[in-house]
Amino acid sequence: MQKSIETILGDTEGVAYAFPVYRFEGSDADAPAAYIQAALHAGELPGVVAVDALMPRLRQAEAEGRIRGRLTVVPAANPVGRAQYHFGEIQGRFHLGTRTNFNRNFPLLEGPDPALAERPGGTVDQRLKQRLLALSVGHDIVLDLHCDDEGVVYLYVPSALWPAMQDCAAAMGVAAVILWDGESGASFDEASLYPWLQVAPEAARLDRKVVTTVEYRGLLDVDRHTAAADGDGLYRVLVARGVIADETVPAAGPFAGLVAPIENIDVVTAPRAGAILFDVVPGDRIAAGDRIATIVHASGEENGTTDVFAPQSGYVLTRVNRRWTYAGDDLVKLVGDAPSATARQGALEA
Numbered sequence: 001m002q003k004s005i006e007t008i009l010g011d012t013e014g015v016a017y018a019f020p021v022y023r024f025e026g027s028d029a030d031a032p033a034a035y036i037q038a039a040l041h042a043g044e045l046p047g048v049v050a051v052d053a054l055m056p057r058l059r060q061a062e063a064e065g066r067i068r069g070r071l072t073v074v075p076a077a078n079p080v081g082r083a084q085y086h087f088g089e090i091q092g093r094f095h096l097g098t099r100t101n102f103n104r105n106f107p108l109l110e111g112p113d114p115a116l117a118e119r120p121g122g123t124v125d126q127r128l129k130q131r132l133l134a135l136s137v138g139h140d141i142v143l144d145l146h147c148d149d150e151g152v153v154y155l156y157v158p159s160a161l162w163p164a165m166q167d168c169a170a171a172m173g174v175a176a177v178i179l180w181d182g183e184s185g186a187s188f189d190e191a192s193l194y195p196w197l198q199v200a201p202e203a204a205r206l207d208r209k210v211v212t213t214v215e216y217r218g219l220l221d222v223d224r225h226t227a228a229a230d231g232d233g234l235y236r237v238l239v240a241r242g243v244i245a246d247e248t249v250p251a252a253g254p255f256a257g258l259v260a261p262i263e264n265i266d267v268v269t270a271p272r273a274g275a276i277l278f279d280v281v282p283g284d285r286i287a288a289g290d291r292i293a294t295i296v297h298a299s300g301e302e303n304g305t306t307d308v309f310a311p312q313s314g315y316v317l318t319r320v321n322r323r324w325t326y327a328g329d330d331l332v333k334l335v336g337d338a339p340s341a342t343a344r345q346g347a348l349e350a
């Protein structure tokens with residue numbers, strides 16, 4: 001394993017950001033190459049601790065000569081967002097200087113060539129995105145580890161790679177897979193797949209590509225047991241796809257979880273500002289008209305509360321982790337059994 005330090009110059013003189021990259025050489029040039037990154041949204045730590053659980057297994061595989069494909073690991077991908085610590089809270093989702101989501105506006109490359117990613121000029125968040133894309137492009141397997149507010153484990157998967165990626169979903173043991181198509185604001189996963197769609201199918205070999213945003217439950221689901229289980233899941237994906245040889249890992253069966261297009265997601269919002277009393281938790285199945293939450297907007301008054309109901313039957317994927325809301329704020333993501341009447345385009349919160 002080789003460790004290197006990537007440096008990103010800041011937007012003022014005297015400021016620079018650094019993050020480590022770990023590379024494992026593969027023994028077989030024809031084996032798939034894999035890239036794993038965590039905490040692009042800097043405060044989302046379940047992936048960081050999953051990678052920490054995974055790394056000893058990678059070092060062991062290397063020592064035993066079992067790493068076949070090239071492997072690149074970036075355990076904490078966003079030193080810029082990590083440094084945005086204000087009033088006791090990390091602001092890791094948006095770059096404060098440009099108000100841009102760290103997981104949007106990645107360069108869309110005309111081919112899978114790292115040299116195409118780095119461009120002159122731009123602000124520090126753009127330089128970071130260019131560097132991360134340059135590090136990742138060319139790998140067959142790209143796993144971008146995120147989390148939601150509160151949620152089940154689920155994947156965003158490009159439709160072009162489904163159902164071929166069923167084995168990965170099964171290996172990771174996720175509860176749900178959300179399929180997306182088209183544009184998502186140049187999120188990292190879109191920018192990871194895009195270059196392969198610009199080259200001839202024989203060169204792209206989409207049948208062996210894996211591109212996914214992994215949503216590892218909620219922000220507070222950072223604990224020893226879960227990290228170990230998620231590290232195991234990542235390891236199983238690497239074995240299933242031939243990056244690592246390990247005969248002790250059984251092949252994952254067919255994926256038995258929920259699969260739905262992103263158009264089916266109803267993002268249920270709050271009609272009023274106030275305190276949220278939830279009736280549902282992630283993982284619940286609910287029927288159309290079931291109460292999802294009550295908003296207490298005028299505490300103590302008659303008619304001081306407003307109920308929020310499910311617009312259709314479906315599966316509760318996530319809910320927000322605070323208990324106050326403004327009018328119009330998101331409350332839950334409900335994977336409906338049918339397309340949402342108010343479906344949003346592109347990646348939702350990833």
Ligand SMILES: [Zn+2]
Nearest residue numbers: 041146147350
């Ligand atoms: Zn995220």
